[in-house]
Amino acid sequence: MADQRSLPIPNGLEGERLDAALSRLFGLSRTRAAELIASGDVLVDGSTAAKSDRVQGGEWLDVTLPPPPAAPMPVAEPIPGMAILHEDDDIIVVNKPVGVAAHPTTGWTGPTVIGGLLGSGHQVATSGAAERQGIVHRLDANTTGAMVVAKSEHAYSHLKRAFKERTVDKLYHALVQGHLDPLRGTVDAPIDRxxxxxGRFAVVAGGKESVTHYDTVEAFRAASLLSIKLETGRTHQIRVHMSALRHPCVGDMLYGADPTLAARLGVTRQWLHAVSLSFEHPSTGEWVGFTAEYPADLAHSLKVVSGDS
Structure with missing residues (x-):
């Protein structure tokens, strides 16, 4: 069912192109916004407009948003190389391989953690949307490392609350270009689309609060290995914050990494790994922690960059 939205143009968008204003107001791509305008699904003060028209604060916007496409259901098939770090009646912790999404999304046709677990005969919680049952947090498809999935309904509720209240300790390692100054610090910069x-995210005024703490573990000639803790868990947060500091993750072409350095180190995706995950166990209340080893591609590139230094 189509979604009808009516609202005034905020004064902060005064002078923006109509397609850009729609993109910011509704989280659409500029292309999708232009399509809605061209199809007559966008009215400004009751009249159709062109995508390049400049909007004025206070003008009335009527938009007909089509229903979102249904998310695909997970394909239950085992994933070779997805190691189980821990499993009990409440939780299962995996070392997520590269090229695996947490759960199905529109446009993703590759393997998923949830599908891999179901395909290997593991039970997961039925709470949450059907396509992402048991999923309490996510890693990007090309980010590897420790990820917990809820098996019991109690664990799902407990862990969702823990992630929301930021009581989960998440430690990442990232190999970034160059050397940060200072070697240790905090990035507190809001992120939005x-x-x-x-498809990228960026540091944007008025975006969602995003806080990243980093510490240099080792500095090499061309890059630095960082230990990173997150207070918040925004999409692409580490990648966006490192890029904003002009030290993108090695291999992260989406956020401005040097392809020459990536090729020399044999990196074909962002060098980012969720090293460990610690939280209060949903049933015992005990503080538990799990560590995920580097996958072969990241370990190899680290050896190469170390040998160059």
Whole structure:
């Protein structure tokens, strides 16, 4: 069913192109916003407008948003190389391989953690949307490392609350270009979708609070290995914050990494790994922690960059 939205143009968007204003207001890509305008699904003060028209604060916007496409259901099939770090009646912790999404999403046709667990005969909680049952947090498809999935309904509720209240300790390692100054610090910069609407995220005024703490573990000639703790868990948070510091993760072409350095180190995706995950166990109340070893590609590139230094 289509979603009808009516609202005034905020004064903060005064002078923006109509397609850009729609993109910011509704989280659409600029292309999708332009399509809605062209199809007559966008009215400004009751009249159709062109995508390049400049909006004025206080103008009335009527938008007909089509229903979102249904998310695909997980395909239950085992995933070779997805190691189980821990399993009990409440939780299962995996070392997620590269190229595996947490759960199905529109446009993703590759393997998923939830599908891999179901395909290997593991039970997961039935709470949450059907396509992401048991999922309490996510890692990007090309970010590897420790990830917990809820098996019991009690664990699902407990862990969802723990992640929301930021009582989970998440430690990442990232190999970034160059050397940070200072060697240890905090990035406190809001993140939202990139204004270009191209799938990237960016530091944006008025975005969601995002806090990243980093510490240099080892500095090499061309890059630095960082230990990173997150207070918040925004999409692409580490990648966006490191790029904003002009030290993108090695291999992260989406956020401005040097392809020459990536090729020399044999890195074909962002060098980012969720090293460990610690939280209060949903049933015992005990503080538990799990560590995930580097996958072969990251370990190899680290050896190469170390040998170059």
């Amino acid at each position: 990139h204004p270009f609407g191209d």
